[in-house]
Amino acid sequence: MYREIVFIAVVVCLTLFISNLDAMECRIVDEEGNPIYSANAGELVYFKSTYTYTKSKKMTWNLMVTLPTVDLKNYKTSMKHNGYFFHDASLENKSHLIPIAIPKDSFIEGKANFQYKLTSNGNCYVYLAITRDSESPTESTVTATAVSSSQIDLSWTACTDNEEVVGYKIYNSNGSHLRSLHGTSTYFDRLIPNTLYCYTITAYDGAGNESAHSNQACARTLPVDAIAPSIPLLTATTASSRRINLSWTASSDNVGVTGYIVYLGDGTYLASENGTSTYYEGLTPNTQYCWKVTAYDAARNESGFSNTACATSLP
Structure with a gap:
């Protein structure tokens, strides 16, 4: 089931009108405007859950000033090659509210990285990386x-995951991917008679994590049936x-009799019967x-x- 964990952080940048970058401050405040954490340029802050932070290195706390909260209007979201979500925002000396929605089927609740970078024009850029599900x-x-x-x-046993199993992948004996599906059974037809085929299965989750291969299961298709059923005995x-009634003995076959x-x-x-x-x-x-x-x-x-069975209808 799709769920979301929403992390709310308010980032405030205060610029003193001098050329020294150290005079600019980036910090996080809660919904009431109370300061929570302040970061220097380039420092990495680890986010685990709402308003819980650990510092990646020792730092000097700057003076915090409470500014009015203004909802963020201009920010963009992009996907990096490593699978992390990044939110960029040019704060321009204002206070902004940044909501971060994390799909539960893609990410686990864990730590996220807030990295602050300061620029000479007084803008503060905030980078957020959410820890990805790696299980x-x-x-x-x-x-x-x-x-x-x-x-x-x-057919195969259902797998479990710390989040949710999205589907299964089927491979042949050479390791080539044959198909992906959501259930726990399938079939392959149009195969060559009397031939051995081997398969393995993996499971994958919403973050793309794939399980180890299952056992290798093999089966040989049956030979082409060239044996005819036995001859029945007919009575009229x-x-x-x-009216004349017909009946005959049941025939036998190496596979099975389909009809008469x-x-x-x-x-x-x-007719066929x-x-x-x-x-x-x-x-x-x-x-x-x-x-x-x-x-x-x-x-x-x-x-x-x-x-050949014969009978004469009554006069």
Whole structure:
């Protein structure tokens, strides 16, 4: 869930109208205008939480003068290459209120660096760096399962993080990134039959920290199925002058029987069936009819024809 921690700092610069830079003061005051910290030019101040500061070096405190607070109107935000947020403000001898919003899914609450630099024209520039989340998510455990000659399914345990796991990355055995996703399962299809494939998983958070690779999970796609189901045994039974019932024994297959195909006795295709029985009605009375059936599997391997079963409708 997205949350924000808002840090409020008021930075005041007071220039005495002389050329000596040491006479200019940059300092932080609270919302009531009470002075909290004053920094010399170039000094680094570490910010941990609201109004809590530690000094990076020993310094001499300058005289603090409370000035009226004026909301900051002109400042800019930019992203540096190291991932820190920086807020620049030209304070021009005024007091300004600087709100700093930190997305919880990108940064952890930690220390930030306030660095003050003074210029000869009396302006004070404030640089703020927020400490970035550097903790990686935990490692996952992945499982690979071949489900056909062209598909392998992957599943893995969910990872945890000090902030939040944003997603997962999948790599092949060569370390090449294959895809990124948010869930804990996926599949790869259109693979080569009877071939070994290996994968690893990493988790990553909002700050871009990536976990260590999971175990390497391997699976071999199944060989191409070239084995046809067994031949069924067909029976035809007269039910009336216009109806004949058909039934046949179930076939077996090395993978699994998908269905059956019914033909006329001369080999003309009639219909495909999922079960082991059917019927034909609307027939001509006192007439002989003949059928035969085959079984087929998911690879479309079809068995040989069953026996030809004949029956005569009643007069």
